[in-house]
Amino acid sequence: MPEGSKMKKPDVKVVLLGDMNVGKTSLLHRYTERKFKDTVSTVGGAFFLKQWGPYNISIWDTAGREQFHGLGSMYCRGASAVILTYDVTNWQSLAELEERFLSLTDTANQDCIYAIVGNKADLTDPKAQLSHDSIGVSEDQTQCEEEMTEPQILSACPTPPASPESLSGLILHKQVAHEDAVAFYGRILRYKGLEDKSSLPPEKMCFETSAKTGYNVDALFETLFDLVLPSILRKRNENQESPTVDLEVCRGAGGRRARSTCC
Amino acid sequence: MEAGTQEMPAFMTNRDEDVTSDSWRQHRKHVFVLSEAGKPIYSRYGSEEALSSTMGVMMALVSFVQSGDNIIRSVYSELHTVVFLQKGPLVLVCVSNSRQSEEQLRGELLYVYYQIISMLTQASISRIFEHKKNYDLRRLLAGSEKILDGLLNLVDSDPSFLLTAIHCLPLASSLRDSLSQILQKAITPNLVFSILVAKNQLLTIVQEKTVIEDARLEPADVHLLLNLIGASSAFQAGEIWTPICLPLFNPDCYFYAYISYLDPPECTVCLLLLSTDKEAFYAVADCKRKIEEAMVAQNALSLIAKAHSYSVSQVGVSDLRHFMYKPFDVPDTYRQLTQFTSPEMEAPYSSEEEKMRLLDLYRYMHSRIHSSTRPLKLIYHVAERETLLAWVTSKFELYTCFSPLVTKACAITAITKLLRWIKKEEERLFIRYPPKYSTTPNPSKSSRGGKSDQQDSTENGFLTLL
Ligand SMILES: Nc1nc2c(ncn2[C@@H]2O[C@H](COP(=O)(O)OP(=O)(O)OP(=O)(O)O)[C@@H](O)[C@H]2O)c(=O)[nH]1
Numbered sequence: 006m007p008e009g010s011k012m013k014k015p016d017v018k019v020v021l022l023g024d025m026n027v028g029k030t031s032l033l034h035r036y037t038e039r040k041f042k043d044t045v046s047t048v049g050g051a052f053f054l055k056q057w058g059p060y061n062i063s064i065w066d067t068a069g070r071e072q073f074h075g076l077g078s079m080y081c082r083g084a085s086a087v088i089l090t091y092d093v094t095n096w097q098s099l100a101e102l103e104e105r106f107l108s109l110t111d112t113a114n115q116d117c118i119y120a121i122v123g124n125k126a127d128l129t130d131p132k133a134q135l136s137h138d139s140i141g142v143s144e145d146q147t148q149c150e151e152e153m154t155e156p157q158i159l160s161a162c163p164t165p166p167a168s169p170e171s172l173s174g175l176i177l178h179k180q181v182a183h184e185d186a187v188a189f190y191g192r193i194l195r196y197k198g199l200e201d202k203s204s205l206p207p208e209k210m211c212f213e214t215s216a217k218t219g220y221n222v223d224a225l226f227e228t229l230f231d232l233v234l235p236s237i238l239r240k241r242n243e244n245q246e247s248p249t250v251d252l253e254v255c256r257g258a259g260g261r262r263a264r265s266t267c268c
Numbered sequence: 269m270e271a272g273t274q275e276m277p278a279f280m281t282n283r284d285e286d287v288t289s290d291s292w293r294q295h296r297k298h299v300f301v302l303s304e305a306g307k308p309i310y311s312r313y314g315s316e317e318a319l320s321s322t323m324g325v326m327m328a329l330v331s332f333v334q335s336g337d338n339i340i341r342s343v344y345s346e347l348h349t350v351v352f353l354q355k356g357p358l359v360l361v362c363v364s365n366s367r368q369s370e371e372q373l374r375g376e377l378l379y380v381y382y383q384i385i386s387m388l389t390q391a392s393i394s395r396i397f398e399h400k401k402n403y404d405l406r407r408l409l410a411g412s413e414k415i416l417d418g419l420l421n422l423v424d425s426d427p428s429f430l431l432t433a434i435h436c437l438p439l440a441s442s443l444r445d446s447l448s449q450i451l452q453k454a455i456t457p458n459l460v461f462s463i464l465v466a467k468n469q470l471l472t473i474v475q476e477k478t479v480i481e482d483a484r485l486e487p488a489d490v491h492l493l494l495n496l497i498g499a500s501s502a503f504q505a506g507e508i509w510t511p512i513c514l515p516l517f518n519p520d521c522y523f524y525a526y527i528s529y530l531d532p533p534e535c536t537v538c539l540l541l542l543s544t545d546k547e548a549f550y551a552v553a554d555c556k557r558k559i560e561e562a563m564v565a566q567n568a569l570s571l572i573a574k575a576h577s578y579s580v581s582q583v584g585v586s587d588l589r590h591f592m593y594k595p596f597d598v599p600d601t602y603r604q605l606t607q608f609t610s611p612e613m614e615a616p617y618s619s620e621e622e623k624m625r626l627l628d629l630y631r632y633m634h635s636r637i638h639s640s641t642r643p644l645k646l647i648y649h650v651a652e653r654e655t656l657l658a659w660v661t662s663k664f665e666l667y668t669c670f671s672p673l674v675t676k677a678c679a680i681t682a683i684t685k686l687l688r689w690i691k692k693e694e695e696r697l698f699i700r701y702p703p704k705y706s707t708t709p710n711p712s713k714s715s716r717g718g719k720s721d722q723q724d725s726t727e728n729g730f731l732t733l734l
C-alpha cells in the first residue's frame with residue numbers, strides 16, 4: 006500500500022468540550038477560517054487536521070448535545086489538550102462542564118492540559134465587541150487581564166447599562182465571573198490530582214473569548230499549541246527510538262482493549 | 269430557504285414565531301410531536317413551550333379516543349386535515365391544509381418518527397419512557413430541531429419522499445462503475461456501506477456482502493442519511509464521525525457514520541462511510557484518503573462536476589412538460605434500491621410556487637392511484653393549466669405532465685415514446701447493479717494471527733447489529 010494514502014499522522018490531539026450552543030464550532034471556525042458564520046448544532050464530532058508550523062494538530066469539535074454524551078470519552082482518548090468551553094451569559098453552561106463533561110476527560114493523556122474558555126464575551130464586555138480579525142490579538146489578551154474588573158462592574162448591574170453609540174451589540178448580564186472559572190480550574194487540578202505539581206497557573210489557562218468578533222481566539226489556540234509542543238516533541242522522539250512501534254498498531258490494540266472492557 | 273435567512277439574527281427562527289398570530293395559523297402544514305404523557309417534544313413552527321396547551325388538547329383528544337379502545341386516526345374540518353400517528357411512546361400530529369391524503373400525511377409523520385429514531389434508536393426511546401413516563405425528550409433532542417425542520421422542508425419539496433424512491437444523478441455508466449470500483453477498493457473491517465453523493469443525489473452505493481444478504485438498504489433510510497448530510501454541512505472542512513441508526517434496517521442499533529466532502533471548498537461531492545465499529549474512525553478516515561487519491565488519479569471530481577440532471581426537452585416529446593418514472597423491474601437478486609428518474613423542473617414550473625403547484629398535482633394523482641378504498645391503475649386528469657396522466661403497471665409507476673391542450677390519444681403516444689427513451693437511457697439514469705465488497709478476509713487464505721483476529725472483530729461488529 007502506498008505510504009501516501011495514509012493520513013498525515015497527527016502529532017497531537019486537542020478536544021473541544023462543552024454544552025450545546027456555547028460556541029465551540031464557532032470558535033474553531035473563527036480560528037481556522039477567520040470568519041463567524043451561521044452554524045448548525047454539531048452531530049457526533051468533527052475532526053480537523055490543522056497544520057501548525059511543521060506539526061499536525063488534530064482537533065475534535067464535539068457535539069454538546071446530551072444525545073451524544075456516550076461518545077465523549079472516545080473523542081477524548083489520548084488527548085493532549087482539552088478546551089472546556091462555557092457561555093459567559095449562561096451560568097448553567099459552566100455547571101454542565103463540571104457535572105457532565107469533566108468525567109469524559111478521564112481517557113485523556115496523563116499530562117493533558119486543560120483550558121477553561123468563557124465564550125460570547127462580546128455580549129457582556131464592550132472590549133470584546135471590537136473586531137479582532139487579525140494578529141495583535143495577543144496584545145488584547147494582556148489588556149483584558151489588566152482590566153479584569155470591568156466585567157465585574159457589568160455583572161453587578163441588575164439591568165444592562167445603555168450601550169454606548171459606538172457599540173453595535175447589546176450588553177447582556179454576565180452570569181459567569183472570571184473568578185468562577187478560576188475556581189473551577191482549581192477543582193479540575195484537584196480532580197486530576199495535579200494540584201501539587203508545577204501545574205499551569207489559572208491566569209494563563211482561563212480565557213474569555215468571542216468567536217463573533219475574534220476576541221482572544223487566536224491567543225487561546227496559539228497558547229495551547231505552544232503548551233502541547235513538549236508533548237509533540239516527546240512523542241516524535243519516542244517514535245524515533247522505537248521504530249517498530251507503529252501508530253496504527255497501537256491504535257488498533259487500544260481500540261480493541263477498550264471495547265472489551267466497556268461492553 | 270436557509271440561504272435567504274443568513275442575514276437574519278440567529279435568534280429569529282421558526283421557534284420564535286408568535287403562535288397566536290394569523291401567519292402561524294396559516295402555515296400549510298404543522299407538525300407536532302408529543303409524548304404519551306402529553307409532554308411537547310417538537311413543533312415545526314413556534315416553540316414547544318408556547319404550544320404546550322395546544323399539544324395538551326391534542327393529547328386529551330388522543331387519550332379520550334384511546335380509552336374507548338379506538339385509536340384516533342384523523343379529524344377533518346373544512347380547511348384542515350388533522351392526522352395522528354402513535355408510535356410506541358410518541359404521538360405525532362399533522363395539521364395540514366395542503367389537501368394531501370390522510371395516507372400521505374401519515375407517511376410524512378412516519379418519516380419524522382424515523383428521523384427521531386435515527387438519532388436516538390427505538391430501543392432507547394422505549395427504555396427512557398418505561399423508566400420515566402414523564403420524561404422530557406427535548407433534553408435529548410435539543411439541537412436536532414433543525415434536522416427535523418430540514419426533513420419537513422424536503423418532504424414538501426422533494427418527490428423522493430412521496431415515491432419512497434431514490435433519485436440518482438444521471439451519469440455515464442462507465443464513470444459510475446469506476447466510482448464504484450474506487451469505493452470497493454477502499455475498505456476496512458466493519459465497513460458496511462460506502463455511499464457517494466453529489467448535489468444531494470446519489471452517485472453510487474457499495475455494500476458489504478454479508479450485510480445485504482440479511483437486509484437491504486431502504487430508500488427511507490437513505491433519505492434520512494441525505495437529510496443528515498444536508499443538516500451537518502454548515503462546517504464542511506471537517507470529517508464528521510457520528511452514531512446514526514437506520515430505522516428500517518434495524519431500529520435499535522447504531523451505525524457510525526463518517527461524513528466528509530471530497531471537494532472543499534465547493535463541497536458538492538460528499539462521501540459517507542458507515543461502519544459498525546464505534547472506534548473505527550481512523551481506519552475509516554484512511555479509506556477516505558485512498559478514495560480521494562484514486563479520484564484525483566482518475567480525474568473523477570471534474571467528471572462528476574460536469575454531471576447534471578437532464579431537461580425534458582432531451583426526451584424529444586412535444587407537449588411533455590415533466591414526468592416522474594419509478595421502475596419495478598430491477599432484478600431482485602441484487603436487492604436493488606428503489607429508484608426513480610425525473611427531469612429538472614423547468615418553465616412554467618421554475619418558480620417556487622409553480623413547483624409546489626405541480627408537486628401538489630402529482631400528490632393528488634398519487635393519492636388516487638394509491639387510494640386504500642378505490643385504487644386506480646390509470647388516471648387522465650385535465651387540470652386548469654395542464655393535463656396529467658398517471659399510470660401504474662407491474663413494471664413501473666409513471667406520472668406525466670403535459671401542456672393543457674393535449675388529447676388523450678396524443679398523451680398515450682407520447683408516453684410510449686417516453687418509455688422507449690427511458691429504456692435507451694436507463695444505464696445512465698439508474699444504478700443498475702449495486703456492487704458489493706467483502707471486508708471479511710477470505711477464510712481459505714487466513715491463517716492464525718492478525719488475519720483471524722480481524723475476522724473476529726468483523727463478526728463482533730455484525731453481532732452488535734442483531
Ligand atoms: N454573540 C455571540 N454569539 C456566538 C458566539 N459564538 C457562538 N455564538 C452563537 O451561538 C450559537 C451556537 O454556536 P455553535 O458554535 O454552533 O455552538 P456549539 O458549542 O458548537 O454547539 P453544539 O455543536 O450544539 O455543541 C450560534 O447561534 C452562534 O452564532 C460569540 O462569541 N458571540
Ligand SMILES: [Mg+2]
Pocket residue numbers: 029030031044045046047066067068069
Ligand atoms: Mg458545534
